[in-house]
Amino acid sequence: MSWTVLFFQTxxxxxxxxxxxxxxxxxxxxxxxxxxxxxxxxxxYLRPPxxxxxxxxxxxxRIVGNTAIRIFYMLxxxxxxxxxxxxxxxxxxxxxxxxxxxxxMKEMI
Numbered sequence: 884m885s886w887t888v889l890f891f892q893t894x895x896x897x898x899x900x901x902x903x904x905x906x907x908x909x910x911x912x913x914x915x916x917x918x919x920x921x922x923x924x925x926x927x928y929l930r931p932p933x934x935x936x937x938x939x940x941x942x943x944x945r946i947v948g949n950t951a952i953r954i955f956y957m958l959x960x961x962x963x964x965x966x967x968x969x970x971x972x973x974x975x976x977x978x979x980x981x982x983x984x985x986x987x988m989k990e991m992i
Contacts, residue, residue: 886926888919888964890972891987900954902967920948922956922963937981941966941988944973959991966991 884956890898908964921933922944935943937955944965946952951971956963967984 884926886923888923888956889964890989891964891966900968903968907950907952911946911948911952913984914946914948915952915954918944918954926963927958937976938985941984943976948992955981957988957991964991 884917890901894896904912907915912922918933921929931945932947933945937943937946939981940959942956942958944954946954952968953971953976954968955966957966958964966987969980
């Protein structure tokens with residue numbers, strides 16, 4: 884079974900995660916693409932180290948390498964929505980980054 888993965892769209896019509904990915908170097912874009920394809924292929928059956936549940940219905944897609952990337956996503960109506968992405972530089976998720984993902988999640992609900 885194949886799962887649907889969509890980009891969150893802001894009220895202004897922007898796609899922040901898509902734009903973030905496009906700004907990365909090609910090897911990073913390839914790793915992100917591979918991880919998104921895994922999410923499409925396995926959906927809720929995708930487990931660590933590729934994904935991690937953060938809160939109720941909020942997950943992170945974990946892309947490792949020289950540049951660690953995290954993409955927050957949620958499931959709604961059998962579709963995954965990529966909400967926010969950032970470069971991971973420390974062990975903890977910065978509060979403003981998590982709040983951005985939570986705000987976008989609220990917009991979706």
